[in-house]
Amino acid sequence: MSTGAVIMLVLAILIVWGGLVTSIVALRRHPDLPEDHTP
Amino acid sequence: MQFDPEVAMTVEQQQREQWATRAGFLLAAIGSAIGLGNIWRFPYVAYENGGGAFLLPYLIALLTAGIPLLILEYTIGHRYRGSPPLAFRRMSRPAEAIGWWQVAICFIIAIYYAVIIAWAVRYTGFSFGLEWGDDPGTFFGEFLDLADEPGMVSSYVSAVAWPLIGIWVVTLGVLAFGVRRGIERANKIFIPLLVVLFGALVVRAVTLEGATLGLDALFSPDWSAITDGSVWVAAYGQIFFSLSVGFGIMITYASYLRRRADMTGSALVAGFANSSFEILAGIGVFAAVGFIATASGVAVADVATQGPGLAFVAFPTIISSLPATPELFGVLFFASLVIAGLSSLISIVEVVVSTVQDRWGMRRERAVLLIGGAAALVSLALFPTSEGLYILDAADHFINQYGVALAALVVVIVVGWLLRQLPSQRAHANSTSAVPLGRWWLVVLGVVTPVVLGWMMYDSLRQEFAENYEGYTTGFLLLAGWGVAIAAIVFGLAMSLFRWRAVDSEPAVGVEEGSR
Numbered sequence: 001m002s003t004g005a006v007i008m009l010v011l012a013i014l015i016v017w018g019g020l021v022t023s024i025v026a027l028r029r030h031p032d033l034p035e036d037h038t039p
Numbered sequence: 040m041q042f043d044p045e046v047a048m049t050v051e052q053q054q055r056e057q058w059a060t061r062a063g064f065l066l067a068a069i070g071s072a073i074g075l076g077n078i079w080r081f082p083y084v085a086y087e088n089g090g091g092a093f094l095l096p097y098l099i100a101l102l103t104a105g106i107p108l109l110i111l112e113y114t115i116g117h118r119y120r121g122s123p124p125l126a127f128r129r130m131s132r133p134a135e136a137i138g139w140w141q142v143a144i145c146f147i148i149a150i151y152y153a154v155i156i157a158w159a160v161r162y163t164g165f166s167f168g169l170e171w172g173d174d175p176g177t178f179f180g181e182f183l184d185l186a187d188e189p190g191m192v193s194s195y196v197s198a199v200a201w202p203l204i205g206i207w208v209v210t211l212g213v214l215a216f217g218v219r220r221g222i223e224r225a226n227k228i229f230i231p232l233l234v235v236l237f238g239a240l241v242v243r244a245v246t247l248e249g250a251t252l253g254l255d256a257l258f259s260p261d262w263s264a265i266t267d268g269s270v271w272v273a274a275y276g277q278i279f280f281s282l283s284v285g286f287g288i289m290i291t292y293a294s295y296l297r298r299r300a301d302m303t304g305s306a307l308v309a310g311f312a313n314s315s316f317e318i319l320a321g322i323g324v325f326a327a328v329g330f331i332a333t334a335s336g337v338a339v340a341d342v343a344t345q346g347p348g349l350a351f352v353a354f355p356t357i358i359s360s361l362p363a364t365p366e367l368f369g370v371l372f373f374a375s376l377v378i379a380g381l382s383s384l385i386s387i388v389e390v391v392v393s394t395v396q397d398r399w400g401m402r403r404e405r406a407v408l409l410i411g412g413a414a415a416l417v418s419l420a421l422f423p424t425s426e427g428l429y430i431l432d433a434a435d436h437f438i439n440q441y442g443v444a445l446a447a448l449v450v451v452i453v454v455g456w457l458l459r460q461l462p463s464q465r466a467h468a469n470s471t472s473a474v475p476l477g478r479w480w481l482v483v484l485g486v487v488t489p490v491v492l493g494w495m496m497y498d499s500l501r502q503e504f505a506e507n508y509e510g511y512t513t514g515f516l517l518l519a520g521w522g523v524a525i526a527a528i529v530f531g532l533a534m535s536l537f538r539w540r541a542v543d544s545e546p547a548v549g550v551e552e553g554s555r
Contacts, residue, residue, distance in 0.1 A: 001251045005258040008091025012258070012318050015098065020315045023307035030473035032061055032299050 055120060056218040056403075058295050063223035065308055068292055070226040070382030072283045072313040073233070075155060075350075078379060081277060081317040082324040083345035086257050088273045089264025096265060096274035101314055103483045104491060105278040108447065109306040110476065111454070111484060112284055114464045116293030117302060122393040123287035124534070126294065128542050131458050133535070137449060138394075140531025141287035144442040145390040147523060148286070150418035151431040152387065153210070156380035157203035157423075158183075158351060159373050166358065166369025175355035189429030189515050192421060199423035207415035210384050214392055215407045218295050222389060226382055233378045234316075240371040241319055244326035247361070253329020256339040257321055272498055275491045280439060282313055283386065285447030291390045303472035324349070331357045347428070350376060388414060398539070429511070430519045436508055437520035440499045442527050448492040455485040
């Protein structure tokens with residue numbers, strides 16, 4: 001593989017999979033508030 | 040306007056169903072987004088449009104159109120708590136037509152999408168004996184009993200009909216069990232299973248001889264591509280069609296969220312999860328393509344393709360050429376297609392079922408049996424036939440361009456410009472989400488998305504009139520293409536003309552009311 005291709009492969013994985021991990025971690029830090037019981 | 044709680048109850052029936060957990064909703068939303076397009080469309084689109092350089096327009100499209108649109112659909116569904124027609128009618132009475140249009144689009148997509156999954160089921164079975172032999176192209180044509188010319192139904196293909204019945208039984212069965220026990224539970228099995236099966240396939244693919252040749256072709260950046268307008272259209276188009284936005288699925292799924300649900304955070308997870316799977320699919324598909332190019336001594340460009348040609352012709356060729364355990368690789372690939380397709384099909388049919396429940400106050404089981412059964416019958420009548428592939432191809436192209444994409448354009452124009460609802464939708468999202476939406480969200484949805492979608496529409500109409508899609512006859516396209524897309528619009532407008540008393544007597548839904 002050319003250097004350019006390797007760099008783009010690594011960047012794609014870091015940004016997209018990193019984005020997924022970061023957004024999951026961010027969401028887990030903020031659990032949904034409990035329901036109030038008004039209908 | 041007087042509020043009559045008894046009448047309003049007929050709309051909501053009892054209490055609206057709810058997801059059991061936030062993870063359950065997310066898995067269902069991700070299952071809906073990850074479909075056949077992730078596996079057989081993304082890798083080729085990226086390869087054709089600049090390779091590694093495509094990443095830049097792709098990520099920009101994800102952040103400026105994909106995720107913002109997801110957030111908008113989540114807030115509409117969550118705030119107005121209904122299937123698309125009900126949600127849009129509660130937003131503004133004339134907007135109800137958009138909702139019905141989206142329901143028609145879902146109905147149409149469901150009836151042909153199911154048949155592709157049925158093919159994949161058969162091919163999972165064929166994998167055990169590599170039954171496609173030396174010439175998978177001819178085999179595929181014989182399997183479908185494909186007619187020489189596109190046209191209307193002439194003969195029936197029972198080899199496709201049986202698995203198709205199975206697909207409908209499973210889909211309607213899952214839907215009949217409801218949001219929690221059906222959709223949520225199914226996706227809790229499907230998504231991890233898909234990741235395991237497809238992950239195993241990718242590991243095998245990248246260890247094949249020649250895999251790096253394919254990956255090099257996919258990821259080598261051609262930076263001149265990013266100054267090409269068509270590459271940007273391709274990036275926005277891929278994000279858009281891959282995320283399942285524009286036809287009401289996310290509105291429907293979000294209507295089952297609890298009152299306090301983090302919509303912005305959920306949209307980020309769903310959007311990135313979908314793209315993560317797409318990257319994984321790109322690696323798996325192009326590693327396999329690199330292997331077959333090396334093995335048969337041709338260039339990657341000669342074997343790279345997309346759509347049914349990739350799945351049912353190129354992949355069988357690759358599978359048969361594998362040095363060891365080709366059967367296992369075949370099963371992994373086709374089973375992945377089945378699972379990815381099923382979780383999307385379930386979400387598409389759910390829009391129609393949920394709408395029937397909302398509109399006619401029907402119990403879920405009854406709605407599934409009636410409208411789901413009707414969809415299954417139409418699907419079974421039209422597609423396991425010699426002309427099925429042609430009808431599917433034309434309907435798919437036209438309903439995507441002048442259904443899904445056009446409806447999304449209409450949504451952003453109506454919600455953003457005519458009803459000027461974006462600021463209140465933003466306030467609604469911010470009232471329950473940890474990450475606040477800034478003004479950028481108003482700008483990307485109010486300006487960037489309409490401009491890009493408008494350009495896509497112009498571009499595709501221009502091509503439509505320059506030459507007939509796939510060289511099909513005008514008569515065939517008027518019926519199976521234009522006719523289908525226009526029928527969905529007419530249906531939407533017609534359904535919105537009827538009185539819907541229970542909704543009209545409700546109090547208006549405000550930000551405070553919707554975000555309790």
